[in-house]
Amino acid sequence: MKNKLHYTFFLAFLVTFGLIVLHYLPEIKFGGKSLRKVDLLSDIRSEVSDSDTISVDTLPPLPVVKPAFVDSCKAGIECIEDYSDSTSHGMSHFYQSLASVKELKRPVRIAYFGDSFIEGDILTADLRNMLQKEFGGSGVGYVPVTSKFPGFRPTVRHSFAGWTSHNVTDTIGFIRNRQDISNNYFNASQGAYISLEGTGKYASNLESCTSSSLYYLTSDSLHVTAQLNGAAGQDFRLKGDSTLQCVTVKGNIKSVKWNIRNASSDAIFYAATMDSDHGIILDNFSTRGSSGQQLSGIPGSILRKYNRLRKYDLIVIQYGLNVVFEGGIDYTYYKDGMKSVISHLKNCFPETSILIVSIGDRETKDENGNLRTMPAVKGLIRSQRMLAAETGVAFWNMFNAMGGDGSMSEMVNAKPAMANYDYTHINFRGGKHIASLLFDALMYGKEQYEKRKAYEAE
Known part of the structure; x- marks a missing residue:
């Protein structure tokens, strides 16, 4: 029989040659669709990258992902921790108010609540002075009608007579x-x-002011006069109301004397x-022996009226000395x-920033008679930080800012001393030191806030 095996190889050659020729044929369309190109070597051919076949200019641009702004804390500063939530009671409102202080038609106000640590305007006097030097403003702010120790406060000369006083304590x-x-x-009695009277003894920006108000509550008519700088009194005959009211005088005020000429027996007075x-006003609200919980007893109607008559941009809450105990x-x-x-x-203050300031260092003696924190x-500070986090407000660790363990001893032993020998309370020199630490934290927080706002606006 004749061998025909070579026909098989010849047929394979023809098929291969035909497929190679088909690869070079022009594009063929059928029913509006292009037929797939014959490529005998597709299984072994190397992949062709998109960059070799598609123009980069024809591709849509990749989206630019902007990283979130990251707050930092500069060395040497105990930064404010902001736990603000959707109710916006962190520091943003206060920082924004400081940034626009020159455009506001009112002063930026701070209500600083605390215990005996700030009594007599300790710490708050210097914080007020630093802020007023930076942002403008003058005057000591809100002064309750009477004081148990009027001569202890060096930031205002305060005198009074004819009053019956009532305090939460x-x-x-x-x-x-x-x-x-x-x-x-x-x-008030007859x-x-x-x-x-303003005084430059502590700070020059306390020598005079431009406005003085008397805060009161009466349902009946009221007759008062205001004497500015010892001159003849300005006469005010006021109508009664069921809510908090104030009457205001303006001028270059170095001293002011509010006289109660006629008031009903149920009239209540609060402060001058x-x-x-413009600028900064800082009100000191110290209550000796307080834990801070007494603030919940202030009627909401009264506080909401303060928010209208005397709007605060920052509320500082600093307590702890009367809470912490050994063990x-x-x-x-x-x-x-x-x-x-x-x-x-x-x-009551829906737009106001709230800052919780922790207790500072407090020292006692151990069983060997050695002083230690x-x-x-630290247990109380942990709870104060958790309070800020759980309520969505800001927190500042005064203990760390002071220097932590043993810092109160260092302040007591400083020359001259910055704290008292009870190793609990600071004096005015210590108040100035801590005020500078808080001022630096506030200014750095404002700087970071403005950087973040500018970054987000880009």
């Missing part, structure tokens, strides 16, 4: 729904007066002020109690 006779923002109220019409570790009960205080303030201090 009174054991009997205090009616809670009559109190003002400073936890006080006062009744000839009662309150006198405030020395303010400016205390868990202060959850205190944190939970203060939640109602923060909620009350947020409801009371261990309970």
